[in-house]
Amino acid sequence: MTRLFNWLFPHPAMTLILAIVWMVLQNKLSFGMAVFGLILGVIIPRMTAVWWPDRPSGFKIGKMTAYVILVMWDIMVANVQVAWIVLTRPNSKLRPAWIIIPLDLRQPEAITVLAGTITLTPGTVSADVSNTGHYLLVHALDAPDPDAVRDEIKQRYEARLKEIFV
Known part of the structure; x- marks a missing residue:
């Protein structure tokens, strides 16, 4: 059965x-x-x-629901932040940065969700995944401290995705 x-x-x-x-x-x-x-x-x-030969064996729907709510909130907040940056700051004052994020995630589905989350959030775009799948290249519109952006992505999104995709 x-x-x-x-x-x-x-x-x-x-x-x-x-x-x-x-x-x-x-x-x-x-x-x-x-x-x-x-x-x-x-x-x-x-x-x-x-x-999908190697689809995730475990998936926690409750944690994914909380993750989706968090991402929707972050999208709304980032929209306001990006609009404020665009309206109040001249281009010469922007501090764009390319950020390499080392990944603890190994499942392709989880990495895809992370890359999609980063791209959906205004002000950041995931540009590439390394051939090994261990690094993600992200562009940030305004990143005075690229290390802080990297740490926030790892703590806010990647850590939650590690709990969702078992």
């Missing part, structure tokens, strides 16, 4: 997310839309499972 479940639902969280996203995109809550969303949620992960 467990093998059948794992075969049908290689990514149970993705199945649920796809079903919910389908209903939100349709802007209609009905039994038919829910069933069709679940069908998509079963078919799409099943068809893409071959490209």
Whole structure:
């Protein structure tokens, strides 16, 4: 029974997310839309499972929910900060920096979430991951202390992602 479940639902969280996203995109809550969303949620992960051979074995949905809320808050705060910088500071006063962040994360999915988080947050962009996957290159719009930016990314985001992706 467990093998059948794992075969049908290689990514149970993705199945649920796809079903919910389908209903939100349709802007209609009905039994038919829910069933069709679940069908998509079963078919799409099943068809893409071959490209996820080393998917994370454990995933803590509660901690991921808290992480998403934190990132949404940080995006709102960073929008205000970047707007303030752009409106009040001339370009000659900006202190952009390239920052190399050593990664403790090893799972590609976790590194992807970290890179996406950095890029989604205004004022920073993840530009590259080293060939070994041990370093992330980030550009910051205004970083008077690049080491502080690196430390904040590691403590605020990477540490939480290490707890989420087990």
